[in-house]
Amino acid sequence: MASGHSGHFIDQDLPPDIVEAVLPYLSSEDIKNLSLTNKYFHRLLDFERSSTLWHELFHKAFGSTNSNDEPLISKGNQGFMSCCEAIMTNKNPDKTWLALYKLRSNEANFYTWGCLKHARLGYTAVSHGNLPEVYINNAGMRLKFGINTPVRVPGLGDASPTNSKESNNEQDLRDDDNTIVQISAGGFSFQILTKSGKLYSTGSTYTGGHKGPGPKDGEHDHNPFQELAANVERNFTPLRGIPIRIGGVFPINTTGVMPHRLQLPRSRNTAVLEEPHEDIYARFQDLQNKATEFLPGNKHIRRMFVRDELEIYQNAALDADTSKSEKNLEPVKFLALSSGRSHFLALSTNNELYSWDGPEVEHGIKINLENISDSRKNPILKIGCGWNFSCALVYEVGLIIWENRQPVKKGEGFSNANYKIIPNTAEINGDKKIVDFACCAEDCVFFINATGEELWLYSRGATRSVNLPIEGKLEKIEGSYSTLALFTDAKCYTIEVHNGGVSHDSLQLMEVEDTNDRFISLSTGDYHAVALTSTGKIFTWGLESELCGCLGLGPSNHVVLDRHVGVFENNRSIRVTKPTQVLLDSDYTCVAITAGGWQTGALIIKQN
Template sequence: MSEAESNTTNAYDNVPPDIVQTALPFLSLEDIKNLSHTNKYFHKLLNYESSETLWHDLFHKAYGRPYSNDEPFQTKDSGELRTCGEVIMLQDFSSLSWQERFKVRTEQVKLYTWGCLKHGRLGYTANSNSHLSSNNLNSVGMRIKYGVNSPTMVPWFEESNSTDESAIVQVSSGGFAFQILTRSGKLYTTGSSFSGGHNGPGPKEGEHDYNPFREAVHDLETSFSRYRSIGITPGTFGVIPYGGTMHHGPTPTVGPHPNIYQDLEDMEKNAAQTIPGNSYIRRVFTRNCFDIFISDSHSFKVDKEKLDSIKFVAVSSGRSHFLALDENNNLYSWDSPDSDYGVRLSFKGLPSIDTNPIWKIGSGWDLNCIYVYKVGLIVWNKRDALKKGELASDVHYTIIPNTSDISGPGRVVDFACCQGDCVFFITNDRKILWVYSNGIVQQLRIPVEGEYVKVTVCFTILALFTNEKCYTIKIKNSKLDMSSLTELQLEESEDRIISLATGDYHTVALTSKGQIYTWGLESQLCGCLGLGSPESVIEEEHHGRWDSIRNMRVEQPTKVKLNDEYTCVAVCAGGWQSGALIMKR
C-alpha cells in the first residue's frame, strides 16, 4: 500500500459514525453497499447483518421520511430528530436493535379501520371480512348494518409473502375512502369512490379533462355498421344503418357480431389490480401509465412495466381528492369523479424540481398546499382541464408571502390546510401561529403553554401541539373561536398526544405510548369513534351521551381498548371513518 493510500484509509477510519449516519440519507442502497466494502472501518459500521447505524437509516428511509404534512419538518424528542412512529417504536421496543425494529414494523404492523360501512370505504363489507365479529357491528335488526364500532383488521395481502408489497408505509383518509401507500411505492384506495361524486380542487365547474375513452367508444360505434329494423308499412321493412339513411328492401340477415368493446374491456381488466382476496381495495394509477392518454391511436394496450414505473413516496387526502408525490418529485392529483387516473401537476413560473424540490404535500377540505424548497408554501384549489395530447395540468396557485426561508426564525416548520383558501402554519420562532386566508397573512397569539411544534386541522377543528401540551380550538368560516380553546388531557397522565387526525365531527389521537384516543360526534351509528357499541359506551362505561336518536357524543378523549395489548404507530380519520396502523402484542 502506498503512503497516499495509507493516509486516505486512516482518514476514513477517523470519520465519526454520526457524520457517516448524517450522509446516509443522501446515498442509495447500492452506494451504501459499496461504501461498506471500502475498508474494515466502513464494513463494520455499515455491515448489513449487525450495523445499528445502517439499520437505523434503513428504518428511517422506509418508515420515517415524512414527505406529507402528517409530520412536521422536524419533531424533537430526547435530543434527537424523530418521527412519531420512531418515537413509539423506541419506547415500546427499547430492548430491540434497529434491525429487529425494522422487522417488527415491516411484518407485524397491520391496517385496522372502523366507522361507516357505505360503499366498502373501510376496505371490506359486513359480509366480506372474516376478522369482523357481529359484536363490532352497529345495526338495527338483522339486516341493516350501519358501521363498525371497533378497530378491525383489513384483509390485506393475506395470500402474499412479499413484505415489499404488503408493508404499509402510510395510510391517509379522505371523506369517502382510505389511501394506502406500500413500501414498494404502490398506491391503493378503498371502496367504490374516493370522491363521493364531488369535485375536488381540479378543473373549474363546467370543465373536464379530455377523456380519450369517450372518443374511442364513439369511434368504435360509428365505424361498426349496426342496423335497426323499423316498420314502414304492413309487410314492408326499412333498415336504417347506425347514423345513416333509410335503406328500403328486405331486411338483411344479421348474425352474431364480434364484441367491438373487447379491447377496451381487456384494458380495464389488465389495469384492474386489487389486493389478493379483497376486491374492495384497488390499486390506482396515473394517466401517464397508459398509451391511450399519450397517443392518438386509441391504443388499449397495457404495459405492465409502465404501470410499475412510477413509485410513490407520499400521499395526502382531502374531502374528495388526494395528492401523491413520486420518487422523482412529480406531483399527481386525483380530484374528479370523472376519472380514476391521477393527473400530473405543473407549476408554471416556478424553478425546476431538480433545483427546488417539493419537500411536503398537504390536502385540505377543498384545497391543497405544498412546500417547495426556497419558494415557500404554495396553495391552490383549481387547475386547468387537460386538453387532448396534454399530460400535465397547470395549477392556478398562489405563493404565501414570506414563507421561503430555509433557516432562521422564519423557516416554516409545519402547515395544515383548512378549507376555502385558508392555511395555518408555524415557523421556527415557535411562538406565533400564522394564518393565510384570502390573500392575507396574519399572526395569531393564542394563550397556550410551551412552543409550537405541530399543527393539524379539519374544517371544524384546529389542533395545536406544543412541546408541553396539546390543544384544540373550533373553526367557523375560517375564523377561530378563541372561547373554545381546550387543553386535551388523557386518562393516563404520564402519556401524551403526539399525533392527531380529524374527520368531519370526530377526532383520533395517537400517544407516545402507541395508544389510540377518540372523541367527538359519532353520527348515525357509524362507529367512527371505535369505542364499542353506543349502548355499552353510554349505559355501561358512561363515556358518552345520546346527542339524538342515532348520534352519540363523547366529550373527552377516551382510550380505544382492544382485546389484546397493542401498539399503534399511525392514525388517520376521514368523513365518518377512522384508521390506524396497529400491531398486536
Template sequence: MSGLQSTHGTKGYDCMPPDIVQATLPFLSPGDIRHLSHTNKYFHKLLNFDSSETLWHELYRKAFGTPYGNDEPFLNKNTGDFKTCSEAIVIQNYPTLSWQERYKIRAEKAMLYTWGCLKHSRLGFTAMSNPALSEENLNGIGGRIKFGVNTPTQVPWFSADYQQLDDKAIIQVSSGGFSFQLLTKSGKLFSTGSTFSGGHKGPGPIAGEHDYDPIRTAIRELENSFHSVQAGTAGQINTTGSFGATPSSFGPHRNLYEPLEQMEEKCAETVTGNQHVRRMFARNCFEIFTSSRVSFEVTQERLNSIKFIAVVSGRSHFLAMDEHRDLYSWDSPDSEFGVKLNFDGLSNRESNPIIKIGCGWDLNCAYIYKIGLVVWNNRRALKKEELSCTVNYKVIPNTADVIGAGKVVDFACFQGDCVIYITNNGEKLSRYYHGTVHDLDIPLEGKLSKLSSCFSSLVLFTDQFCYTLKVKDGEIESDSLTKLDLADPEEHIISVSSGDYHTMALTQKGNLYSWGLESQLCGCLGLGPPEKVIEQENLGTWEGLRNMRVPKPTKIKLKENYVCVAVCAGGWQTGALIIKK
C-alpha cells in the same frame, strides 16, 4: 463521493465523524447508502447492512417516518433528538431490540384496521365480506340494516403466504371523506371502497372544464365504426369492431367493447381476496392517454413504472408524490386515474424539489425547496395528448427560507385557501387566508413544534403540551383553545387526527384515544356498541336518536398485546396500523 475521494483520498473519510455521516443519510437513497458502505472499511463498519444501528435506524425512518406527507413536521432537529411517531412507539414497546429487528416487525406485522361508516365499502370491506366481523361489532337497526363498525376490525389484506413483502408492507395510511388511501413499501397506491370523491368535486379542473378523455373518444369511434354502412350497401353494419374498417362479409358480430374490457381487466388490480381495496394508477401508465393513436394496450411494466413515496387526502380528493418528486392528483368524480401536475413559472424539479405535500378540505399545498408553501384550489383541464396539466397556484409570501428562524417547520391545510404554518421560531402561528398572512397570538405553553388539521379543527403540539382549536371560514376561534389531558399521567399524545366530528389521539405507548360525535350510529369512535358506551360505561350521551357524543378522550380497548403505530381519521371513519406483539 468519487470526486471527494479522488481529491482527499480514503483517509479523509476516516476523519469524518459518525454524527456528520448520520446527518447526511436522509439525503441518500438506500442504494446510495449501500454503495457508500462499500467505499472503505470505515464506512463498511458504520453502514454495514447486517449490523449497523446507524444505518437501520435511518432506513426505518426513511421507510416508515412518512417524511414527505404532512403527518410529521419537517425533520429540522438533530436526528438524535427528533423522533417520528412510529419511532417513538417502537422504542417504547421494543426497548431491547435492534433497529433491524424493529424494521422487520414494522414491515411484516403492521396490519390495517378500520371502523366507522360502512357506506360505499369505504372501510375496505362490507358487513358481509369480512369474516372478522361479529354481530356485536356492528351498529344498526334490527337484524339487517347495518350502519357502521364500532370496533377496530382488521381489513382483509394480502394472505400470509403472499411472497411480495414490499407489496404487503403498508408504510402510510391516509383518510379522506369517503375512503382510505394506502401506500405500500413497493410504491403501490391503493384506495378503499367504490368512491374516493363521494360524487363531490375536489381541487380539479376549473368550473365548467373537463379533462380530455381518450377512452370516451375511443368508444365513440368504435360505435361510429360499428354502425358505419358498407359503401354501396345501405342498411348493412360494420361488424369488425375496428376503427374505420369495412367488412367484406356480414354475420354474427363479436363484442364491440372487448379491447376496452381487456384493458379494464388488466388494470383492475385489487388486494388478493378483497375486491373492496383496489390499486390506483396515474394516466401516464396507459398508452391510450399518452399516444396520438388509440391503443388499449396495457403492460405490467408500464403499470409499475411510477413508484409513489407519499399520499395525502382531502375531503373528496387525494394527492400522491412519486420518487422523482412529481405530483399526481385524483381530484374530481371523473378522475379515475391520477393527473400529473406541473407548476409553470417555478424553477425546475432538480434545483427546487417538492419536499412535503398536504391536503385540506378542498385544496392542496406543497412545500417547494427555496420557493416556499405553494397552495392551489384548481387546475387547468388536460387537453388531447397532454401528459400533465398546469396548476393555478399561489406562493405564500416569506416562506422560502431553508435555514434560520423563518424556516417553515410544519403546515396544516383547511377550507377555501386557508393554510396555517409554524416556523423554526416556534413562538407564533401564521395564517394565510385570501392572499394575506397574519400572525396569530395564541396563549400556549412551550415552543410550537407540530400541527395537524381537519376542516373545522386545528391541533397544536408544543414541546410540553397538545392543544385543539376550532377554525371556521379561515378564522381561529381563540376561546375554543383546549389543552388535551389524558386520565393516565404516564400517557403522552404524539399524534392527533380528526374526521368531520370526531378526533383520534395516539400516544407514545401505542394506545388509541377517541372523542367527539359519532353520527348516525356510524361507529367512528371505535369504543363499542353505543348502548354499552352510554348506558353501562357512562362515557357518553345521546344527541338525538342515533348520535352519540363522548366529550373526553377515551381509551379504545385493543386486544391484549396489540399496539398501534399510526392512526388517521376522515369523514365518518377511522383507520389505524396495528401490530400484534
C-alpha cells in the same frame, strides 16, 4: 484498513459522524452497497449489528417528512422523532433498530371502523366474512350501518415472512407490497401507501360524487376512453348489405357483437343477417382492464394508477402496438400522500405531484406548477390537502395553494395548477424556515417556522400571526376540516377553525391521565376525533352519528351504559366528550391514525 487517495486512513477522512450525516441523502440500496465497499464501511454499516444503519433505514421507510404527518427537521426540533419512531422506542426500549424495523414492517396491519357505506372501510359486512355480530351496528334491523370496533382489513399484509428471527435475511421481512408506510382518510375513503410505492384507495368512490380542486365548473379533462368508444361506434359499418328490418323496426344491438348470418324465410319483413364481427369494444375493454387492478383477495381496495402509466393516455392511435407501448411506460412510485374531503394528492419518488380531484378523475393527473416546476432546482418538500384545496411547500418558492387547475388537453400529459404563493414563506435557512403547515377548511393554511415561537395563518389572501396562550415551543401542527392540533415540546392543544380564523375560546389542552404519556398525533373526521399517544394507545371522542361506529368504542349501549363514557343524543347517535381509550381483544401498539368523514383507521401491532 482502507485508505483514501492521500494516504490517510478513511476513518480519519470520513469519521462515523460524517458518514451518519450523509445517510439521509442516500437510498436504501445505496447504503447497502456502501456497506460492501470496504471493511471500514462494512463495520460501520453492518446489516446485522449497526444501530446507525437500521435507525436510518427505519426513518427512511416509516418516518417520511414529505407529507403533513411529520414536520421538517430544523435547529428548533433537532431532537424530534417521528411518531412511529417515538412509539416503537417507548414500547420496546430494549430492542435494536433492526428488531424495531422488522416489528414495524411485519406486524403493523391496517384496521378500520365506522360507516360501511360505499365499502369505504375496505370491506363490507358480507365480504369480510369474519365479523362478530357485536361489532356491527344495526339497531336490531337487517340493514348494517357501521362497524363499532377496529377490524383488520383483509388482503393487506397477508403475505407474512416465514421466519421472525432477528437477522439480515431479506426473507425475514414482509415484502414491500404488503408493508404499509402511510394511511390517509378522505371524506368517503381511505388511501394507503405501501413500501413499494404503490397507492391504493378503498371503496367504490373517493369523492362521494362531490367536486374536488379539479377543473372549474363547465371544464373537463380530455378523456381518451370516451373518445375511443365514440370513434369505434362512429367508424363501424354494421352491415355490408341491406339494413336489417324486422317487423318494420331496425333492431338495436347493445352488445358490440354483430349477429350470425342467418337464412330467414324471404318476406318483406326479413333480410339476410351478417356473419359475426369481432367485438367492436374488445380493445376498449382490454384497455380498461389494464387500468383496473384490485388488491389480491380484496375487491374493495383498488390500486390507483396515473395517466403516465397507461398506454391509452400516451398513444391516441386506435391501432397502437400495445405491447410495445407498455414496455416504455415506467410504473410511478410514491413516497407521500395526503387526503382532503373529495380528493387526494400524492408525491412520487421523482418529485412529481399527482392529483385525484373529482368524480371524473379515475387516474391521477400530473400537476404542473408553471414557472416553478423544476424538481432539481425547486423540489417539493411537503404536501398537504385541505377540505377542498391542495397545498405544497416548494424549495426557495414557499407555500403554494390551489383550489382548481386547468383541464388536461388532448395530447398533453399534465395540468397546470392555478396556484397562489403565500408571501414570505420561501426562506430555506434560519429562523424563518417553514418546518410544518396544516390545511383546514375555507383555504386556511397554518404554518410554523424554525423558531417554534409563532403560529401563522394565511386566509383570504392575507397572512397574520395567531397569538395563543400555549406552553412550550411549537414543533408540529396537524389540521383537518374545522380543527387544528398544536404540538409543542411540552403539551398538545386543539382549537376550532371557523370563518377563516380560529375561535380563541375553543382552545383546549389535551392530556392523558397517565402522566408518563402524551398525545403526539391527532386526526378528525366530520364530527369525531382520534388521537395517538407516545406509547401507541388510541383515544377517540366526538359525535358518532347514525350508528356509524366511527369512535370504535363498541356498541352504543356498551359505551353509554357499561363504560359510562358517552350519552345518547338520540336513539341512533351518541356523543363522547372526553378522549376515551379504544380497547381491543389484546394488548396493542398503534403507530399511525387517520380519520375522515364518518370513519377511522389505524396501523396496529397486536401484542402476543
